[in-house]
Amino acid sequence: MSNVPSDLKYTKTHEWLRTLPDGTVEVGITDHAQHALGDLVFVEVPETGRKLSAGEPFAVVESVKAASDVYSPVAGEVIAGNPGLAAEPEAINSDAYGKGWLMRLRPAAAAAPSLLTPAEYQKLIAEEGG
Amino acid sequence: MVDFGGWDMPLQYGSQIAEHHAVRRGAGVFDVSHMCIVDLEGARVRPFLLGLLANDVGKLKASGKALYGCMLNETGGVIDDLIVYFLDESRFRAVVNAGTRDKDLAWMRQHAARFGVELRERTDLAMLAVQGPEARGKAASLMSPTGAPAALALEPFFGREIDGWFIARTGYTGEDGFEIMLPATAAERVWKALNATGVLSCGLGARDTLRLEAGMNLYGNDMDESTHPFESGLGWTVALEPPGRAFVGREALEAIRARGPQRKLVGLLLSDRGVLRAHQRVLLADAGAGEITSGTFSPTLERSIALARVPAAAGERVQVDIRGKLHDARIVRPPFVRHGKALVS
Numbered sequence: 001m002s003n004v005p006s007d008l009k010y011t012k013t014h015e016w017l018r019t020l021p022d023g024t025v026e027v028g029i030t031d032h033a034q035h036a037l038g039d040l041v042f043v044e045v046p047e048t049g050r051k052l053s054a055g056e057p058f059a060v061v062e063s064v065k066a067a068s069d070v071y072s073p074v075a076g077e078v079i080a081g082n083p084g085l086a087a088e089p090e091a092i093n094s095d096a097y098g099k100g101w102l103m104r105l106r107p108a109a110a111a112a113p114s115l116l117t118p119a120e121y122q123k124l125i126a127e128e129g130g
Numbered sequence: 131m132v133d134f135g136g137w138d139m140p141l142q143y144g145s146q147i148a149e150h151h152a153v154r155r156g157a158g159v160f161d162v163s164h165m166c167i168v169d170l171e172g173a174r175v176r177p178f179l180l181g182l183l184a185n186d187v188g189k190l191k192a193s194g195k196a197l198y199g200c201m202l203n204e205t206g207g208v209i210d211d212l213i214v215y216f217l218d219e220s221r222f223r224a225v226v227n228a229g230t231r232d233k234d235l236a237w238m239r240q241h242a243a244r245f246g247v248e249l250r251e252r253t254d255l256a257m258l259a260v261q262g263p264e265a266r267g268k269a270a271s272l273m274s275p276t277g278a279p280a281a282l283a284l285e286p287f288f289g290r291e292i293d294g295w296f297i298a299r300t301g302y303t304g305e306d307g308f309e310i311m312l313p314a315t316a317a318e319r320v321w322k323a324l325n326a327t328g329v330l331s332c333g334l335g336a337r338d339t340l341r342l343e344a345g346m347n348l349y350g351n352d353m354d355e356s357t358h359p360f361e362s363g364l365g366w367t368v369a370l371e372p373p374g375r376a377f378v379g380r381e382a383l384e385a386i387r388a389r390g391p392q393r394k395l396v397g398l399l400l401s402d403r404g405v406l407r408a409h410q411r412v413l414l415a416d417a418g419a420g421e422i423t424s425g426t427f428s429p430t431l432e433r434s435i436a437l438a439r440v441p442a443a444a445g446e447r448v449q450v451d452i453r454g455k456l457h458d459a460r461i462v463r464p465p466f467v468r469h470g471k472a473l474v475s
Contacts, residue, residue: 042405
């Protein structure tokens, strides 16, 4: 059974989004995703200042099994990529919602995109057998 | 769990990388019961094998001694790689790959007929590979007061029946250890007993990263019926001496050797981050090209490594096309790791 925290939003492509008190957001990949990938060995995070559209690939996570693109849940500007992941990519495996955060973003002032609630994401992964 | 040659097997029990390190630093156990154990029996087993295998069972004189080599087809292509144990003049044991089981048994039966040799597939046996610097000691700790010292006295590449188990000092990891062939009914109990002594359960993922670090081939990836031993890094397993020993594929290999093989199997080490994977294109400076046959991330080196089939004239520097971008890589001679230490920098 994968961990799906109740205070986050999710995407169909297995990213999570946390809204921080100052209105910026933190993004990563879910527990379900890290489990499917296996031990991560390389992670490429985006550079500060990069502008992203909703759904645009912004990072690559690579395990022994496969390399996978990670997609931005919302449009915005990157304010930080997680610097710790270069030396410790496995933080995503052990702490996908904490130390394993991939980037922090200032969302663009546009209409809120359709993200999944925890219950909707639970249903999605149950259907995928996770 | 994944389907491996028709068998349901785990990729990992916990963390694949932790399982890999356990074998390099301590001990791990693999369920390799999918492999096919065949006993070959009859008065003329030795002549049968002398004509069947590209390596020379004439080298096997001491009871229990093992030999690694290939069965070839008439054009010199590799049908399978296998280990053969000499037990006595009327009995040898062979261990062949799971994925090629049907093909191998049919081929062996066809060639065995005129020697009157019987093939007995040992489906009553399971096989556990206990590997790592602490493996032999921990496995022996489960044996009887007479069995344990007998097992520990086994020399590398020897197998013996001890306490009802056939214990071979062989493996597919580049570490010391045993491959234990035992009654299938005892396998689960022995597995749990090994865990209790501190031997970690290890899956297919670690098996692959370990064998590739050790420079060991995987049939189906690094060689198959369309490739011959000299272009598969297996020239060392072909015994063309003595010149009088006829074996299936000999003429083809002699012709290939005379012309000079066009391709070779080499090791690759990726300088940057990234993972080399099977089927990626390898580009040489002088516009020749090759292909990766096996690739992975090496947990010991913390870099990606691969085996690749490239033109025979390839030098040291190549580039690999990874998802549309060219990355620099270096040709190195496997193995990449031995006894836990990196052999390449």
